[in-house]
Amino acid sequence: MSLDLIVLLPFLGAVLPALMIRVGRNACATSAFTVTLLAFALLMTHAPMVFRGETLRVGVDWLPRLGLNLNFFIDGLGFFFAALILGIGLLIIIYARFYLAKEDPMGTFYAYLLLFQGAMVGIVLSDNILLLLIFWELTSLSSFLLIGYWKHLPEGRQGARMALTVTGAGGLSMIAGMLLLGDIAGSYDISEILKHKEQIQASPLYLPALILILGGCFTKSAQFPFHFWLPHAMAAPTPVSAYLHSATMVKAGLFLMARLWPVLAGTEEWFYIVASTGLATMVIAAWIALFKDDLKGLLAFSTVSHLGLVTFLLGLGTPMAAVAAVFHILNHATFKAALFMNAGIIDHEAGTRDIKRLGGLLLLMPIGGTIALLAAASMAGIPLLNGFLSKEMMLEEAAHTVWAGQTWLIPALATLGATFSVAYSFRYIVHVYLGKARHDYPRHPHDPPFGMWGPSALLVVGVVAIGLFPAAVAGPLVAVVAGAVIGGPLPDYHLAIWHGLTPALGMSLIAVAVGLTLLWRYVSLRGFWQAAPHPDAKAMFQRTLATTVRLAKGFTHGLHNGSLQRHLLFLIVAAVVTGSIAFFSASHEAGTRPLLAATPVAVIAWLLLVVASIGVAMLHRRRLMALIIVGVAGIIVSLGFLYFSAPDLALTQISVEVVTVILMLLALNLLPKKMPRESSALRRWRDVGIATLGGLGIGGATWAMITRDGSTLSGYYLENSVPGGGGTNVVNVILVDFRGFDTFGEIIVLGIAATIIFALLDGALQGEVGRKLAAWVPDQKRAKDRHPLMLVVATRVMLPLALMVGAYIFLRGHNLPGGGFIAGLVVSVALIMQYMASGFGWAAQRMRVDYHALIGFGVLTAGVTGIVAWLADRPFLTSTFGHFHLPLIGEFELASAMAFDTGVFLTVIGATMLALASLSRIGRWTDNQTVPERPMDHHISRRPGKEH
């Protein structure tokens, strides 16, 4: 059975509960259960192979050049975690069916849960660290959704945000670390990385990679000082807490430390960072757990403490400790998930989770009580239960660990942690279940339906079974998992209840004795706790967050306060400064290319251009005048193109110039014609300075470039234009053939631009702006003759001629200057002249072409031409051409590029006309006159009867 299917199933299945909720709550839960069961069954088919100690790899290349592949593998460790995730997932799904209230959206819940489950299984079965990172982030996201499931609760939302921030930041750190690790090992595949222990530990990047990866692991597994998010995440529904925060997600960090244990562990750095963090977390969290009144808070801190314990064991770096770590992960998952479900049951039945309001529940809910008693005793490490065994192994390892030359420190701290653990575990038993029954529970408690206690009972059966017969029940599993973690031979160990009179047994006895004493003296202990300072993690977190946001805002607003002027100023100054630095930090030599002689005509044109440019800058406040001067500059640029052997560019520039001027005139009709001088003289001179520097830079760069020879690709295009593209106009062949894909993109952009213009102006006709336009009073005198005779006659005569010219330019484009772009512009100009001469209303009534459709049709034509190449098994836009013979006409040439150019031609017409016509339409709104029936006003003879 395929491994990827196990990972994929929960993702695919996530849709099911969301749909099945329409059928009913049972159907919804059943669908989620079935999907998980299927994945679990698939996983179990791999069990025989895993227990033989084999590994299985499957992989699909995804982005092989980045080293990112969909590689999965399964060995003891992956199997163990996947089984935990899916197995406990099954129990949680049953439990949640009874836990969720009627008004909770159950479909959403199960969909999120399955997404999370898939992401978790993905982490533990990934063989590629990049793939693992993707799943890692997915768990952060899906857990965010789950923690914030009760959207109406502010604590839920805040807890979800905090969890996402902390684990997300850790995830970023881990991405960096993983990339370093992959870089050192030369592969991103875990099975490959695990072979390079010496290489990795000898690398100078080992320590940074280690710290970054541990940053991800510690945040995810809530290790001190990142432990604070976990208790706040307890605002989630109890099934979520039980699943994410005891059995699975928080174990992801442990999993990764175990996964990379063979290559990362065993060094001094690893020991001091991981073991110390783990031990500190274990002691501190256990101490805090002792004073939590909320049952889930107590369990949350207890979980943090136990995660610390496992981290500590992994940090020791010895194979024996690794075995203990694996065993404790298994044991903790069983008793802690049972306890979380139990806390949920109490909340459900008694109406509160506050320990101070509980007590004496054992007789009222005997089943739940028995389950809790056993699970909590296991958590305390009482013999004959599984918690005892792994805690004993931990103490044994701690007993002979030396920390910075101190032999007593680690054993003492480990015993202290165990002591607090005993105390809070018994507090759960004594303060909740024992004592006298009370009469003031918010609800009258009794045992819940089987669906709610059944899953936890099953887990407690495991707790007892492992506790009594460890070697028989858990032995093979622990062996195969520990073998996978260590990646070498297993140490000599025995899972047994009685090891003789060992130091660990003594430490255990001390822990139980002192722990019970602490609980006996709980009231005075609590006084001591309350006197001590309590740093409020949430407030600190929010302060840090607020400070970060404030700094970021200050920085952003300082740079960009919304003013275009300031923004552009920074941009230009940055460009000038960068250019200057580059310029002044290099040596300069004059170019050697022979120069062309300057002709008198060229000097005159140059003078005109310089005067025009400066003139625009000086006269820009007189808007019409400035527009005319810009037009002059444009014409000289077109002439320049013509002079320097670029007839196509000259044609394009001149037609664009015409269209642009018309467009600006149409806009100026509505914009103010003159404007105040706004900037101070100082500011203007500052801008003149910046502009001069910028101009010098650009001019200098141009000079440096064109006085030197450079290499060019043009040889290829010149040689292949005729044989490859079937055209002698190389520029056109490049546009429609060699670089046709670029052109295809550009006509799409042009179409989008025209659509934006239409949308902007069409929207303006509604609402307040529309009313404003309708009541418009022209700010300039209008000509009395709106449609002058001469203009109308001239443009109407010109129309067919201009269309002919357009067609001609289009047809010859492949071989001589011309082509779709230019022809499109020429035709547009001819058409827009009709609008200008006879008015928008008159022309629009006669123009029966929808410009939107024209744009779409043009793009489509070009696209289809490209696709046709596929039919001949060629890449998109491969062109072909041939010579054909027709009677009468004779030999002629036809290139598929022609069809493409037609697309360009139509799009250009459509886009240009849509832009201009939209603007004219706005203008038409302002003059409130009826659409003339004739092409021109006939005011020459206004007397009735004299009309012609």
Added chain:
Amino acid sequence: MEFLVASAIGVMAAAGIYLVLRARTYPVVLGLALLTYATNAFIFVSGRLAINAPPIIRDGVTVYTDPLPQALVLTAIVISFGMTAVIVVLSLRSYLESDSDQVDGKPEEIHNENIESIPDGSQGKTTP
């Protein structure tokens, strides 16, 4: 000749930069137009200057200018027309919405004697 071209590009760019730093939308549009000329010309001359050598294959002719920058600039001219059009319309719409053609859409505050009295009414601006 090279000097004339380089300096002309420089002057157009300088005028363009000065204009885009103005506070009203219209000069910014003009400035962009000038910057467009300068940029397109710059790309164009990266094929170096050549006279009477258009890249149109003819028998017996062996010297052609570089066609590639021309192809790039041809589409650039058309695209920059699209861009200019969008910006012009954007500034028009912003003016119609806010009654101000200040680049950041700031309301009219400065009443300067330089401005000629604009017939108000729909434009909603009364200059004292």
